Amino acid sequence: MEFSFSAEQEQLRTTLADFARRELLPHYGERDRDEDLPRGLVRKLGELGVLAPAVESRFGGQDLDHVSLGIAHEEIARADFNAAYVLLLSSLVGGILQTHGDDDQRGRYLPAICRGDAIAAIAVTEPGAGSDAAHIRLSARREGDHYLLDGEKASISFATAADLALVMARTGSQEEAAHGISAFFIELDAPGISRSRFKDLGSRAVGRGQLFFDAVKVSAKARIGSEGRGFIQVMQGFDFSRALIGLMCVGAAEQSVEETIAYVTQREAFGAPLARFEGVSFPLAEAAVKLRAARLLCYEALWRKDRGEPHGWISAGCKWWAPELSVHVLHQCLLLHGHLGFSLDLPHQQRLRDVLGLEIGDGTAQIMKLIVARSLLGKAARPY
Helix, strand or coil, rough: CCCCHHHHHHHHHHHHHHHHHHHHHHHHHHHHCCCCCHHHHHHHHHCCCCCCCCCCCHHHCEEEEEEHHHHHHHHHHCCCCCHHHHHHHHHHHHHHHHHHHHHHHHHHHHHHHCCCCCCCECCEECEEEHHHHHHHHEEEECCCCCCEEEEEEEEEEEEEEECEEEEECCCCCHHHHHHEEEEEEECCCCCCEEEEECCCCCCHCCCCCEEEEEEEEEEEEEEECCCCCCHHHHHHHHCCCCCCCCHHHHHHHHHHHHHHHHHHHHCCCCCCCCCHHHHHHHHHHHHHHHHHHHHHHHHHHHHHHEEEEEEECHHHHHHHHHHHHHHHHHHHHHHHCCHHCCCCCCCCCHHHHHHHHHCCCCCCCCHHHHHHHHHHHHHCCCCC
């Protein structure tokens, strides 16, 4: 078993780490205050080749493997957690379009996503359908060669900034559950679409909010794959993306640990550096070991994905454990800075607020534990 990156992967890591330190880290707090992720920055990420990089080169991607995809998420999130959201959504949407879209859809949308000229959102969640994601009510009624969409989506990342969205809509009955849901790729400037923005604790630059569809006319050609298969197709994409989310959270925590180590080796109390005191050094030692373990779990899931091996429950474990652990580590880093850590001038509070959102979004710890338990125990762990 290899525990090191290939030469190409290590080159990717160092290139992205240098870019992130130079271009992203110095202005991380500004983007939080401005509640904006500038389009120019998104295009720079496109120029780096990290937006939907697993997409085939003929559609603007880099043909990257999933481990390399993980490297990109970890390094970008170290410097700007919210910039990594663009990587995450472009990777998910790009993968779904490449696998399930037709040639016209791939040729029309993938190059713009890969360049950073278009931000893509994923619209699954609704006010009454969070963890119960298949309980979708937004309707898509077929009328000849088009559909009419009516309903609402909630808790959508880049709700007010996205140009395009992969939208889950019900084309069948509620009794059909997941098998009555279809996927549509929709340009968000279409007539009948309106948006609103939430006031969030963290990830303010992402602009989470709502999408409203009022008799929105969508061509049947905008449907991804066959009717009634959309939900299943999207959920299949979430298995590996949970490991990417884990690496985003680990990356943010790693950066705070690195900064905290520098601080406690220089700051003195009682005539000695803070690092000499075990009450300071032990939390950092624990953080380093636990973050390394979580990081390796995430890369194992992606490594298995590249090898075509089962990895679903491992990815679910990444999505449960890495955000939970990272929140704890970031809290400890904030505390180890004493009264300075409570200041908005230091980034630990922002990373803590930002990472907290992914303890909820894209599957709570409780749902992830259900996936793990049912994978290990089979029918015996199912209530029905």
